[in-house]
Amino acid sequence: MYDVAIIGAGITGCSIAYELGKYNINAVVIEKENDVSVGTTKANSAIIHGGYDPKPGTLMAKYNIKGNVYTKELCQKLDVPFKQIGALVVAFSEEEKKTLEELKERGAQNGVPHMEIWDKEKLHKEEPNISDNAVAALLSPNVGIVSPWELAIALAETAVENGVDIKLNTEVTGIEKKDDAYQIETNNGMIEAKYICNAAGVFADKVNELINEKTFEITPNKGEYYLLDKSQGNLVNHVIFQCPNEKGKGVLVSPTVHGNLIVGPDSQPSAGDDTSTTGSGLSFVKNTALKSVPGINFRESIRNFAGVRARTKKHDFQIYEDKKNKGFINIGGMESPGLSSATAIALDVVKMLADTGLVLEEKNDIVDTRKVNRFKHLSHEKRAELVKENPLYGKIICRCETVTEGEIVDAIHRPIPATSIDAVKRRCNAGMGRCQGGFCGPRVQEIISRELNIPLKDVPQDRLGTDIITGETKDGGAR
Known part of the structure; x- marks a missing residue:
């Protein structure tokens, strides 16, 4: 049994996982897609807002200001691209x-x-x-620009390094409270947890309604x-x-x-x-x-x-413990400034879990920094050292963004492996350039197939079902 189950691996769920990874508890992130950050987190303006827009007294105003500062700090610690340009x-x-x-x-x-x-x-x-x-x-x-999917991935990878489990391709289909625990029904079997954080993005209201009457609507x-x-x-x-x-x-x-x-x-x-x-x-x-x-x-x-x-109709975040279901915390309505606020919200969600009974004991030793090799931005000396150490860094695969085979292989074998072409793109920018993967896409597909030892046809573009190869154009006897 898990202490905490987080439903959803967008920026909010990944932020909560990161914070919970600092404590001696068993936590799991449940995500219906085959990677983290593939919903709203990967498709937004990528702005860390200043905090002047939300109405005073709202949760948006509270968390936007705190998140603006904390997100910048986390980007520096976890090696995530961020620029404060105003x-x-x-x-x-x-x-x-x-x-x-x-x-x-x-x-x-x-x-x-x-x-x-x-x-x-x-x-x-x-x-x-x-x-x-x-x-x-x-x-x-104080406004900044960020790579939102890289931030979510960094938070999630660090959480995994600190012992948090992540179950991908796992969709929640039912929730039932039994005694002091929640039975979470999924397409991959039952998951038990004492506490639930509902961070399911645009589907957070539907997850809430699996155990509760409608309390908010997205x-x-x-x-x-x-x-x-x-x-x-x-x-x-x-x-x-x-x-x-x-x-x-x-x-x-x-x-x-x-x-x-x-x-x-x-x-x-x-x-x-x-x-x-x-x-x-x-x-x-x-x-x-x-x-x-x-x-x-x-x-x-x-x-x-x-x-x-x-x-939501209230145009404010819906962050609260359900009155009828102790230990079930909703984090809904995460429209803008949701990206800017998520890291600060996570800190308060941890406090809410503690207030409702979760015993939090800090770990003595945690992973709290991260470094990513970005060949394009290294000095000539550093590039030479990397190539000498690993010759795959000497092979440019994505010409538009100067991404090497070494970076792609690293992305595939990181704490949360990249199993699709777009998952590689989110981790190291291969395919982000002018041709949008027109040249490097097939090569990335081959590398994923080789590194994961799976058939080429089983490598999707992004989500499961986004097949690139659907069959052969000729049968074996055609000439």
Whole structure:
């Protein structure tokens, strides 16, 4: 029997697992997909927000501020790409300048440091490619950009190193309370745990309803994006927002930690697992973004994608212990600023578990740092040392991102193995470049097949069922 079962391996579930790994308890993460971070965590704006947007007194305001600081600290410890570049909320009219003042005041109430309003001259000096129609901007210098899937993977891998179990390809189908434990029914058999953390993302309300009446409801909301080539990556220096409205923070234009430019999202109702993109949605994103930065060259787009927000009617996080089921903790409604808040939320979830009876004894010795070899960023001397130690580092597989076979093999054999082409991509960037895996994809597939000793046809693109090879084009006798 486990002490704690965490349902969901997105950024929230992985953050909780990381924190629980510091204690002498038995914990398990249950994830229905074949890897961590494959839901909303891998498909969002990748922004660590400043904290000026949430209404004062909300859980979003509380955790955004704490998470902004703690996430930066964890990225440094766990070798996750992060850059604190600041954000600008841009006004295009005198009326919107009033909104900037309101946001600045809200940020002050929430505890956001060093905010200031720039006039048109200052704005255009710092951001020469911003629209001539922009009249002012609110600077929030504490905003950062991150690789969200790499952060979730780092947290989960460190948790595994500290003894936390992770069960992938395991979907929760039922929950029943018996005596002082929960019987968690899955497609891979029964799992017992004394406590449950429900971090199931857009399906958190459905997991809650497996044992409880409906206490909150998630209305999935989809946002579509453009990812542009690195040729566009220096177009702006900050995260560029327009003034928020009733639909959210709106379409942003931002550099990414990998040197690209990300543009989006829109906002539209969606099914929980619908990540399709649409012509109308992308057209809206494009036209809205051009209002902020008219010089974006959308012909340099290398990828379109969509992510789904776990939105609730209250527009606030749902974090509480269920009144009828002691030890069952819901962490729901993790829409923006969910990524920014997850690491701080995890700290409080651990406290909630302790308050409800979980005995927490700190381990004497834990893994709390991590280092990843990124060949592309090493000096010539370090590269030579790596190649001498392991010749696979001398073989470039992904030319766009300069990713070596050594990095790919390492990704496959890390604490949570990469078993799909996209799982490798999330760990070491192979396939992230301009050609989006057009050249290196088949080679990565071969390496996974070789290293895991599985048939080539059993290596998926991403989730189970995303088959690349579905059969032979000719039978054995054809010539």
